[in-house]
Amino acid sequence: MVRPERRTVRDLRRGNRAVLLRALYFAGPTSRHELTALTGLSAATVSNVTGDLLADDIIVEAGLVDSDGGRPRVLLRVNPTYGFAIGVDVGETHVRVELFDLDMNELAKSEFALRPGAHDVDVVVRHVLSGIDAVVADSGVPPSKVLGVGVGVPGIVERGPEAMIHAQTFGWHSVPLGSLLRAGTPFPLHIDNGAKTMGQAEMWFGAGRGSRHAVIALIGSGVGASIIADGVTYRGANSSAGEWGHTKIAIGGRGCRCGGRGCLEAYIGAEAVLERAGIDVDTSTEQAAFAELVTSGSPVIDETVEYLGAGLANLINLFNPERIVVGGWAGLLLGQHLLTTIKQRAAENCLTQPYSTASIVLGRLGPDAVALGAATLVVDEFLLSTTSSSVSREPAVS
Template sequence: MASPERRTVRDLRRGNRAVLLRNLYFAGPASRQELSRLTGLSAASVSNVTGDLLAENIIVEAGMVDSDGGRPRTLLRVNREYGYAIGVDVGETHVHVELFDLDMNMHAKAEFTLRAAQHDADLVVRHVLAGIDAVLASAEATPAQVLGVGIGVPGIVESGPDALVHAQTFGWDGVPLGAKVRAGTSLPLYVDNGAKTMGQAELWFGSGRGFRHAIVVLIGSGVGASIITGGLTYRGANSSAGEWGHTKIAVGGRTCRCGARGCLEAYIGAQSILERAGLSAEIEREQAALGELVRSGAPVVLETIEYLGAGLANLINLFNPERIVIGGWAGLLLARHELVRIKAAVAENSLTQPYQTVSIVPGRLGADAVALGAATLVVDEFLLGAIPAAGDGSPANVTRLSG
C-alpha cells in the first residue's frame, strides 16, 4: 500500500491561496472577516494570504464597509487589471479572438471568416495567431500582460500538451492543435471543446450560475452539450462526454455530417434544418436564412422543435439536471421564438418527476459565449494557483498590468 503523500507548509499555503482567491473572485468584494467565514480559514491564515496577494497586486482594496459596533472593514476584490485572458472561438464559419480583463470585460476582438471547405488546421492556426497579435495591438497590450490563451473548438479534445482534436465534421482526426499553436506563441495555452467552454461561461456568469447540476446545450451548425454535475464539467473517460448531437434520434435516419445516420444534429443543426426545408443557403448565410425560416413558423421548424424536445428529454431522463440552458446562435434563435413549444415537446417526452424539477431557459451570454468561455479556461487556472506565488519563480511571460 502506497504511503500517503506528505503535504508541506508550502502546499498548504498554496491551497489556502487558491481557496481564498476563488471565493473572492465569485463572492467579492468581501472583507477579511467575510472571507474567513466563506472559506473556513482562520483569521490569521486569511490575513497572511491576503497580505501576500495585496503585495503582488493580485487583489486590491475596494472601499470600506461599516461593521457592527467596531471599526469599518476594508473590502477586497480581485484586481481586474492584473492580467489579460484571451478567448478563441473556432467555429464552422469563423475564428473569433477576444481579449478580456479579469472581470471578463472585452477590450478587443478580431474575426476571421472560414468557408465550409476551408477548415484546414494550418489555416485555423494562422487565424488564431493573427488574432492574438491583432487584439494585443488594438488594446496596446504586450504578451507579457497575458495570463494565457483559451481555445474552444468543435469535436473531442484529448488532454495533454498537444491537445489532439478529433472533429469529424472538420475532417480533423487527431490534429495536434495545441502543438501547432504553441509553435507560434509562447503564451500559456488551454484547448477544450467549444460546447464545454460555453457551458463554463454560462455556469460562471450566465443562466447556469448558482446551479450545481445543469446542462448547457449548444445548437449552431453543429450540436453539442456541456454536462455539469456537482458544479463540475463531466468529461468521461476520454473527454468526449457531451457529444449530444451525435446521440441517435432515428434508427436508419438522415445521414449526419459525421457520417453516421439518425444523429440528433441531422435534425436540429442549422444546416440540416435548412436542407430539410429545401433551402441550399451558403453556410455564410445560415443565420439569416434560419432566422427567416423560424419567424415564418414553417412546418420544418415545428418538426425541429419535436426533435429538440425529444433530445432535451433524453438529457433530463439520463442526468436529472436542475436547469437546462439553450445556447448557440441557432439555439438562442429557436428559444427566443419558440420556447413555449420547446418546453411542451420536452414535457411530452420526459419522465414526469425529473421534468417537474428542471427549468429550461435561454443562455444569457449571447452567441459569442464560446470565446468568453475559452477565456475562463485561463482564469480558472489562475484562480487555482497555476500562477505561482511571489518568490516561487513566476514565469517571465506572466506579469501584472501597469497601473
C-alpha cells in the same frame, strides 16, 4: 478507485489560497470578515492569506463600507489588471481572438474570416498566432502579464501536451493543434471544444450561474452540449464527453453529416432543419432563413421541437441536472419563440421526478461567447494555482 489526494502542509496553504481567491473572484468586492463565512477559514487565516495576496498584488483594496457603529470594513477584490487572458474562437466562418482583463472586460479584438470549406490547418494556425500578436499589441498589455491563451475549437479535443483535434466538419483528423500553436507563441495554452468553452462562459457569467449540475445545449448548424457535473465541466476519459448531437434518436433515421443515421443533429441542427423544410441556403443566408422558418408555423418546426424536447428529456434523464441552458444561435431563435412548447415536449418525454427538479432556460450570452469562455479556461487555472513565489510555469498544455 483511490480518490482523495493531498499531502504536505504546504498544499494546505495553496488550497486555502485558491479557495479564498475563488470566493473573492465570484463574490466581487468582499471584506475579510465576510470571507471568513464564505471560505470557512478563521479570521486569522483570512488575514494572513489576504496579506500574502495583497503583497503579491493579486488582490487590491476596493473602498470601505460602514459597519454599524464599529470599524468599517475594507473591501477586497481581485486586481483586474494583475494579468490578462486571451480567448480564441475557431469557428466555421471565422477565427476570433480577444484579450480580456481579469474582470473579463474585452480590451482588444482581432477577427479573420474563413472562406467556407477552407479550414486549412496552416491557415487557422497563422490566423490564431497573428491574432494573438495583434491583441497584445493593440491592448498595450506587456506580454509578461498575459496569463495564457484559451482556444475553443470544433470537434473532439484530446487533452494532453499535443492537444490532438478530430473535427469532421473541418476535415481535421488528428491535428496536433497544441504543438502547432506552441511553436509560435510563448503563452500557456488551454485548448478545448468550443461547446465546452461556451458552456463555461454561461456557467460563470450567464444563465448557468449558481447551479452545480447543468447542461448547456448548443444548437447551431451542428449540435453539441457541455455537461457541468458538480461545478466542473465533465470531460470523460478522453475529453469527448457531451457529443449530444450524434446520439441516436431514431434507429435507421435521417442521414447525418457525420455519416451515421438517426442522429439528433439530423433533426434539430439548423442545417438539417432547413434541408428538411426544402430551403436551400449557404452559410451567409442560413441564419436569416432559419429565423424566418421558425416564425412561419411550418410543420417542420413542430417536428423539430418534438425532437428537441425528446433530446432535452434524454439529457435530463441521464444527467439529472438542476438546469438546462438552451444556447447556440438556432437554439436561441427556437427558444425565443417556442420555449413553452419545448418545455412541454420535454416534459412529455421525461420521467416526472427529474423533470420537476430541472429548469429549462435560455442562454444569456448570445452565440458569440466561445472566445469569452475560452479565456475563462485561463482564469480558472489562474484561480486554482497561484503559486506566489515561483513565477516560472511548466510549459504544459492542459
